[in-house]
Amino acid sequence: MNIDMDRMKKQICFIEHLDRLKQVIRQNLLMNESRRENSAEHSWHIATMAMVLAEYAPHELDQLRVLxxxxxxxxxxxxxxxxxCYDVEGNKGKEERERLAADQVFGLLPSDLAADFRAIWDEFEQGDTPEARFANALDRFQVLLQNFNTGGGTWRIHNIEKKQVIQRMLPIKTGAPSLWPVVESCLEEACDQGMLKDTVASQE
Incomplete structure (x- = not known):
């Protein structure tokens, strides 16, 4: 078996680079509230969720592609x-920053793998396929569960209102509509328990 050492070197370089994702700290708290999660933990969590919740996808999906x-x-x-997600100023120019980052990170791979990984990333970002819509729905659903299980978590810390969360959760309605009743139930209970502000209700 002939091994392309240059190809393998690029693959290993990419794998080593991936370790840095463990250093990217997100706003969301772990459910035991001991610390904030990192992006690698987040990705593992929702990939596993996709396996557990596959039956709630609205279509027959390519589950491997979702993963x-x-x-x-x-x-x-x-x-x-x-x-x-709720940082208005921080989100300005986000798409361009992430597009350039995708060029840089996936560019470490051999060209064929770089094209495959970039196509998967682009598909998720565009959200046009059933697989991408389901993946995006789970991405939002995981954060909902985290905030609900930490007494409001980032909602409480950043003074987030219910209407903002509903807007953020809308991809669940189309990507995994069977999960939407859970979203509504969590948000209603979160407001009742003071985890989340409901300014619309308070003005009525």
Whole structure:
């Protein structure tokens, strides 16, 4: 068997680079509230969720492709960092930052793998396929569960309102509609328990 050592060197370089994702700290707390999670933990968590919740996908999906998307969707944060979804200023220019980061990170791979990984990442970002919509739904659902199980978590810390969370959770409605009743139940209970502000209700 002839081994292309240059190809293997690039693959190993990419794998070593991936380790840096463990250093990217997100806003969300672990469910025991001991610390904030990192992006590698987040990616592992939702990839496993995809296996557990596969039956709630609205279509017959390519589950392997869903898993691939969830495992690589945040790899670009190695270079671009994690931008908090409710940070209006931080989200300005986010798409361009992440596009350039994708060029840099996936560019470490041999050209054929770089094209494959980039296509998977682009598919997730565009959200046009059933697989991408389901993957995006799980990405939002995981954060909902984290905040609900930490007494409000980042909602409470950053004074987030229910209407903001609903807007953020909307991809679940189309990507995994069977999970939407859970979203509504969590948000209702979160408001009742003071984890989340409901300014609309308070004004009525």
């Amino acid at each position: 691939k998307m969830l495992l690589v969707h945040d790899v670009i944060e190695i270079e671009a960092g994690d931008t908090f």
